Amino acid sequence: MALANLALPVGITLDRYIMQRQTAFPYATGELSQLLRDMALASKIINREINRAGLMDITGSAGSDNVQGETQQKLDVVANIRFIRALKNGGEVCAIISEEDEDIIHTGNVNAKYVVAIDPLDGSSNIDVNVSIGTIFSIYRRVTPVGSKATLADFLQGGDQQVAAGYILYGSSTILVLTTGEGVSGFTYDTSLGEYILSQPSLKQPPTGQIFSCNDGNVADYPAPVQTYLQRCKQQRMTGRYIGSLVADFHRNLIKGGIYLYPPTARSPQGKLRLLYECYPMAFIAEQAGGRACDGEQRILDVAPTSLHQRSPLFIGSSNMIDQLNGMSLNG
Ligand SMILES: O=P(O)(O)OC[C@H]1O[C@](O)(COP(=O)(O)O)[C@@H](O)[C@@H]1O
Numbered sequence: 112m113a114l115a116n117l118a119l120p121v122g123i124t125l126d127r128y129i130m131q132r133q134t135a136f137p138y139a140t141g142e143l144s145q146l147l148r149d150m151a152l153a154s155k156i157i158n159r160e161i162n163r164a165g166l167m168d169i170t171g172s173a174g175s176d177n178v179q180g181e182t183q184q185k186l187d188v189v190a191n192i193r194f195i196r197a198l199k200n201g202g203e204v205c206a207i208i209s210e211e212d213e214d215i216i217h218t219g220n221v222n223a224k225y226v227v228a229i230d231p232l233d234g235s236s237n238i239d240v241n242v243s244i245g246t247i248f249s250i251y252r253r254v255t256p257v258g259s260k261a262t263l264a265d266f267l268q269g270g271d272q273q274v275a276a277g278y279i280l281y282g283s284s285t286i287l288v289l290t291t292g293e294g295v296s297g298f299t300y301d302t303s304l305g306e307y308i309l310s311q312p313s314l315k316q317p318p319t320g321q322i323f324s325c326n327d328g329n330v331a332d333y334p335a336p337v338q339t340y341l342q343r344c345k346q347q348r349m350t351g352r353y354i355g356s357l358v359a360d361f362h363r364n365l366i367k368g369g370i371y372l373y374p375p376t377a378r379s380p381q382g383k384l385r386l387l388y389e390c391y392p393m394a395f396i397a398e399q400a401g402g403r404a405c406d407g408e409q410r411i412l413d414v415a416p417t418s419l420h421q422r423s424p425l426f427i428g429s430s431n432m433i434d435q436l437n438g439m440s441l442n443g
């Protein structure tokens with residue numbers, strides 16, 4: 112066997128991909144690249160902890176509630192600490208908002224140009240039962256002067272002002288899916304190398320699909336047109352799939368085609384999902400992959416941000432399915 116066959120290339124690492132594309136990044140001075148590397152590093156550590164959670168004392172409740180009034184899982188808290196630390200030490204982020212913290216976290220890097228909104232662990236109800244979970248992040252270039260303390264204004268710029276967004280899916284394999292506004296790429300984590308390797312250079316969502324994802328237990332609360340839409344899905348013998356982790360449900364539908372719905376419910380009349388660190392980043396990725404995302408009245412990216420932990424209904428997925436849903440007056 113030719114020796115060359117014994118030394119096949121391992122593929123393009125995330126680092127090399129970022130460097131190669133740095134010219135395509137706005138403001139390409141390397142800070143955003145470093146920031147993405149810091150996110151990737153933290154996710155590798157968390158991936159290791161998720162895989163070994165049962166062997167470490169990090170399963171179960173942390174015994175505290177977050178600003179949403181939800182019980183925090185130990186891994187929610189651990190992941191939060193790890194991402195904040197990595198972004199602080201990396202030096203490229205001046206402030207962070209997180210699902211797990213009420214207020215803006217100032218990193219002390221006052222000369223840094225970026226702010227990050229993060230859901231450190233998405234799908235918390237699945238943490239202890241070995242079902243896929245994720246991390247979601249959204250990156251903005253600050254609007255306050257470099258050298259000053261970041262403010263609310265840096266985070267309430269609006270969905271179309273995101274310069275990058277992504278998620279990490281800790282599933283049967285761990286992947287990082289990323290957009291900087293030039294399409295969507297996926298990187299698979301090779302644990303033996305400790306590297307994210309480009310595995311899906313250009314992810315495109317099929318314009319239609321056979322999968323609908325929603326919490327069937329809440330259907331009675333959904334607006335009538337949504338109930339009608341779901342009935343049609345069932346009449347057409349579409350497949351109901353719901354993992355209960357937004358990242359995992361979104362990713363499956365991104366690959367196979369489908370629609371994820373989290374409408375307003377009696378428990379969450381504004382919807383459950385958080386605009387800044389769940390809806391906006393997933394909507395940016397969806398649109399960059401040819402899909403759509405709306406709140407029932409408008410594009411998610413057009414929803415005006417008014418507060419850090421604001422919630423929104425979310426309908427996201429294949430373009431034809433969202434258009435069909437939008438064809439029915441969702442808030443009839
Ligand atoms: O249990 P429900 O009401 O169906 O909600 C599930 C949804 O809530 C979430 O778990 C909310 O995210 P967090 O786990 O980050 O709080 C989504 O991942 C998921 O799609």
Ligand SMILES: [Mg+2]
Pocket residue numbers: 230232233234357389
């Ligand atoms: Mg979440």
Ligand SMILES: [Mg+2]
Pocket residue numbers: 187210230231232233234235
């Ligand atoms: Mg979370």
